[in-house]
Amino acid sequence: MAELVQEHGAQHGSTGISNIKLGMWLFLGSECLLFGGLISTYMLYRGRVGEGPTPMQVFDIPFTSVSSFVLLMSSLTMVLAVSAAAKADDRSTVLWLTVTALLGATFVGGQVYEFTAFYNEGLGFSTSLFASSFYVLTGFHGVHVTVGIIMLFALVAMVRRNRIPGSKSETVEMIGLYWHFVDIVWIVIFTLIYLIPV
Amino acid sequence: MAIIERPSAPATVPAIPSASLGALKRPVTTQHGWRSWLFTVDHKKLGIMYGATALFFFVVGGLEAVLIRLQLALPDGRVLNADLYNQMFTMHATTMVFLFVMPMVSAFANYFIPLQVGARDVAFPRINAFGFWAFLFGGIFLNLAWFLGGAADGGWFMYAPNSGPVFSPSHGVDFWALGLQITGIASLTGAVNLIVTVLNMRAPGMSLMKMPVFTWMATVVQFLLLFAMPVITVALFLLMFQRNFGATFFDVAAGADPLLWQHLFWIFGHPEVYILILPSFGIISEVLPVFSRKPLFGYPFVVFSGAAIGFVGWGVWAHHMFASGLGPVSVAVFSVATMAIAVPTGVKVVNWTMTLWGGKLQFTVAMKFAIALIVLFTVGGLSGVTHAVAPSDTQQTDTYYIVAHFHYVLFGGAIFGIFSGMYYWWPKMFGKLLSERIGNWNFWLMAIGMNLTFGPMHILGLQGQPRRMYIWTEARAGEGFFNLAFWNLVASIGSIILAVGVLFFFINVLVTARRGAQAPLDPWDARSLEWMTSNPPKEHNFDSIPTVGHLDEFFHRKYAEDHQSGEIRKVQGAEEILAEMERNKDAHIHMPSPSYWPIVLALGLPVIAFGLIYSIPVAIVGGLIVVLGCFGWAIEPSTARDEDVDPPAAPSTEVVRHG
Amino acid sequence: MFTTGSKFFIGLSALGAVSFAVFMVLVNPSSIGATALFGFVPAVALAAWLALWSRDGEPDESSPAASAVPSPGMWPFMAAAGVALVLVGTITRPAVLILGVVVVVAAFVEWTVQSWSDRASADPAHNADLRGRIMQPLEFPVLATIGSAVVILSFSRIMLAVSKSAGAVLFIVFASLVLVGGVLFAVRPGLKRSLVAGVCAVGAVGLVAGGVGGASSGIRAELVEAKSEGHYTHRTCGPEKDKYGDKHALLGVSSRSAVIATVEFVEGTLVARVQGNPAETDRITIPRSNPSSIIFRNKTEGDFRLVARLGTAPVAEGVVEEVEQCTQLIPSGAEQLLTLTIPKPSLEPGAYVLEVAGIEGQSIEVIVP
Amino acid sequence: MTSARPRPTAVNRLGSMRRRVLPALALVALAGCASNAPQDTWDPAGPNAQMIDDLQRPVFAVAGIVGLIVAAAVGWAIFRFRDRGQAIPKQTHGKPVLEITLTIIPALILAVIGVFTVRTVFDLSKTDDTEMVINVTGQQWWWEYDYPVQEEFGITQPIITSGQLVIPVGTKVMLRQTSRDVIHSYWIPRLNGKRDAVPGRVHLNRIEADEPGIYAGQCTEFCGLSHANMRMEAVALSKEDFAAWVAQQLAPYESPADGLAKEGEAVFLNQCVRCHQVNGLERADGSPAIAAPDENVVSGAAPNLSKLMSRNTFAGAMFDLLTPACRRDVWEASPADFGSKYLAGVSEDCLNQTDLRGWLRNAPEMKPMYANPALLAGTGGKYRGMPYLALTESDIEKLVAYLVTLK
Missing domain, CATH: 2.60.40.420 (Cupredoxins -  blue copper proteins)
Structure with a gap:
């Protein structure tokens, strides 16, 4: 949604919220349903392993807990970036945005590792219903994080080169909304998929 | 918000070194020529383009429908073979739902929501343009399948596992799933855009309960789209992964449950029904008061019943699945919930009738379409009640009775509303009145044709003819003169009359374009804000943003009630109101500049889709186009300086573009 | 207005488009040829646009001659490095070759634009702006993508190479380093730019080096073994415990499962209930060739598994093998889904049965009409 | 939609309504229908189909009557209030009491239908006999x-x-x-x-x-x-x-x-x-x-x-x-x-x-x-x-x- 950034800066309309932020909120509302659909699919199919591995055979809970914690930390750094942007401190904004992006990339790197490991343990994309729905759900989340990382890097470049029209903090906050949303979704996914035993 | 001068920028924001980035300069902002359409971000131009494209697809879908009826006119028809027939009815429904009614609603919403709420444009003009192009490319992509091995053949509901790779081996379903995915992106962006516009950009004084009903209904629809689209997106992704990447979501041999698709599809599909019908409710709620010369009866009831339909619409999806073995408890619950939705719908019918009651009715073509909608929709609504009764539905579902039901709702409801809107708003959009004489032909032929086509289907269905059959047999048609063969023939003849009726509309458009006279400023003596500007409106909509004091603001500026006699008198005309607005013209009006990026970005989507079907490297190329488009877009300011456009535009005196 | 070079490329691109369309309709849209043609069209179009925009590289006549001194650049060096990578790639791995080609192409594009913009006018600032205008929309996304891809790929390669527990530790260490670095730079705004850049560069090089090292040492032995021996996908149907396959058996299946029958092992007896009939039975009917899901529920102390014995099937000339399918060892109170497809009818009674592994005298007959 | 066959005892009380309104409607419907259509949904030949039929006939009758009322109201309004040069009517915005009444009436009708529907749904799903x-x-x-x-x-x-x-x-x-x-x-x-x-x-x-x-x-x-x-x-x-x-x-x-x-x-x-x-x-x-x-x-x-x-x-x-x-x-x-x-x-x-x-x-x-x-x-x-x-x-x-x- 980086393209939203530019549209009309930070005017505040009838609701008191700027257009871009209201737009992002609406988009996130829509995303809830997207993940809702994917999570429902997973919940319906999670016990259907066929001849393939079961969730508990492949899951590495300690590792995933760590990577979830890393993603949570990135929410914290995102908050720092937003507060730096509000104080018009470009240097800190860039710094915290970069750290957030790096933590996000670490998380995605962890997911790539996880997928590769699962594949080697016999959980291919079409092995079973559990496999298909697991990969699609977590994969979609991974794609969302990746898009977020690219948005963050773009934001870094734009802040450094003063390419943001209108209010910088408003824009950083909007990207922040997206990032927090992705984090929250992960908490739900982590709880439902990894922590509740099948 | 392109209207207001930007509030004094915070000190930390330095000037942008060069407004344009990239090798290409920005496109010109002239009002004419193909480039002014291709790269426009003007909501009115986009509205017209939505409308034109939608009408084109209406013709395509209509021809498909006529072919279907020709095939079924006589027993053991030979016009189409089974395979082609299955593609035909699948694409007829898909085209009509996704490529005609939905974009037609987008057309009206795009054009009139900013005008009705007193804004200069939508909240995100470039995203608006992107939405249109994504819709157009998605629609073309969907229909490409006809030329590449056959279109989708699983019905618009595309039930698994019949839509799987084994049972539908051609690429038709792939094109279908990905094409809908692309138009879905268009709908989603449109929804975000219009909701923000309505919530954030209303003119001063326009509270939510002073908004015109069309804006209200269109807004409810955008909320429905916002939440329904992701659900079908999930379903389509599952289908795509199943067909192209070997996933097992609907593979029964792997233990899958085919009902998953049905649930996902109908959680989207039922709100979709309201997405199609509510805007037309809004349109006729504008048209009826104007030609009854009386406000809409019970405005708050109409608004809240619309919102109620929007809410309850989420809880009734399984009534499409009464026969699919849900179990008695679910069936009973969904049956009762479905009946509950008849109540707010009934409220609307009552309010429209009461609006007519005691009025001073003028039977223009727009009004005729609106009144016909009340009656025809009521027929469709009541037949809906008969199959809200689940046991009765198990006899009726998947028969022609259902076909009759939803065509009364969607043709008699949605499409009649759209035609009413076109006759009503045509002078606003194009400055010329459509001919009432040809319009009458158009209306009566459509009304007669519609009833002849879909009326007999009630009988066909109740006497046992199922839907989606490429032939029917004499052996099951019964005896007597009025047997099913007779009614099938009547329906087919009706469809021809209907087609001729629609043809008259296009004749009307052509005749009006060539010979029509300039329309007066306020041809209908209308009531709402969109008429408080020139015909067609200027690029910036209003010279000065009006302050709103009433529902039906325009009417209240023209007319006043004499306190003694209670008589309504005209105090000033539209010309005077407009002249006054021009005198108080806003000093600086900043309009967003055209841009290349929306169309570039949208072009990437079908390329990705094409690649997913045929070859992944092509999808990567598409992905690169999208990523580059996003960045190009992100670093391009929404308004450009004059010297940044190519070729440099002459500085305009009227509209200042802001750098 | 069209330059000679651009005309050539435009023509080529149009030709490519036409042949792509013809190829797609007449030959096969999914063939490699169609893909190649499809990629060819935008590539040549890009070249045409470059030629058009740079007026075939001729200096702008209206502006004064360009500065004599070209600005210093790293692109010649990058191009050379790219060529070296290509050479290395031809003898080692195709991946390196592709990387080399990409680097060479990128370097040439940058180099061309750089030298062109150097000659655009006498004002270096204007020239730099010009360069930025065309290159930045390309550079932003490319750098962002490469940056994240490097982190993601290197990191996952390292994790795959080290042992499971070391991986988790490494993960924490890396994330902490990033965080600590961030905090350090934030609280010390006075740090020298070169120092910050140096630390970042060391980190980046370390990560890439780790990634390359991880990739070349391959994935850890444990995973290789799991894959080659099919630890979790191979199940033995006996009463004994399979070392891997029976580890962490499922505890439950979704309550909304569509099943044709439920089989329960209650206190040592096997009973079945078929959909639509609440009575217990010892015979279930499954239509031939029909994927049918059965829930097995263990209500006896201990771990048990349901085995479906589905007759015999020829595996080679004259050799037949028993066909059987089974669940995992299910602990008490847990359940699992077994999906069967039986192609042939059961002509004599007892041809197909459901049994609990290791328990004699308890079986449910499966009738396939 | 012929049903000459004697029917088993009426399953529900809605049936009584049938006797009053059905003849008129049935006459209209009969004129337009095939006789002996083999898949006629209005010609039950067994108790399950009969149960459905007993439910759907009154529902159709009610729906038909409501439809006629709406059509009549619209028709009358078109005739009575057409523009005959009368003054612009008073700009009334509605009568809440009338609105609420006209909301409650259909809700009540639907509630009655709903009760019978639910009962029939459960009757039809009976399998124990x-x-x-x-x-x-x-x-x-x-x-x-x-x-x-x-x-x-x-x-x-x-x-x-x-x-x-x-x-x-x-x-x-x-x-x-x-x-x-x-x-x-x-x-x-x-x-x-x-x-x-x-x-x-x-x-x-x-x-x-x-x-x-x-x-x-x-x-x-x-x-x-x-x-x-x-x-x-x-x-x-x-x-x-x-x-x-x-x-x-x-x-x-x-x-x-x-x-x-x-x-x-x-x-x-x-x-x-x-x-x-x-x-x-x-x-x-x-x-x-x-x-x-x-x-x-x-x-x-x-x-x-x-x-x-x-x-x-x-x-x-x-x-x-x-x-x-x-x-x-x-x-x-x-x-x-x-x-x-x-x-x-x-x-x-x-x-x-x-x-x-x-x-x-x-x-x-x-x-x-x-x-x-x-x-x-x-x-x-x-x-x-x-x-x-x-x-x-x-x-x-x-x-x-x-x-x-x-x-």
């Missing part, structure tokens, strides 16, 4: 019926048949429905509403017929190419006739003695056994001939042809095995002699030679099926429906002679 079970399996594009062993009906070993479902009258029959490939829907309108047959699931559908006769039906869930040709017929026989039918089905296979039919058996063993089962048929070496259809057909099975000539239809009830005259004779037989006429099966004189020979000559031409080898990449070469077998005319001659003996 089932007397007989038949497994129904749908596949592209025909239905397979298998009768599990039920001693009380004399079924001592499973009976497998297709095309026509044979049931005893006055017996509560539970169909356990499933599917082998895509979703189908089982619908015999005069016996009960439809119920989908979903692969991987078993859905229950209870039917019962009051009188002997043939009840027509049609697959109603879109199931691919030949969806329109996937028909079915339920044949209700009196209890004695049903017992005779069971005995007929269970009778051992008799190989034709000699002549054309014997040669036909050889052709059958050579060509047809790959997919079609005839119970008791043995190869020359005495081993039983067992179809192994899943190797050739996507859905994994082809109709079992034992006792083919005891049925009246073939190819998914798309074609009749009887000539039109003989067919009419059976279909229009009075309930009393229907049983004997049906049990007589297909005699050589009555055999519909045209369609049967056409089918053997080139089945995909007679019924659209995915049997074209060029289009089978998606299914790994397996076809759906019967392929073109390139049988010679003499083979067809022999096969027809053989098939006629399968009674």
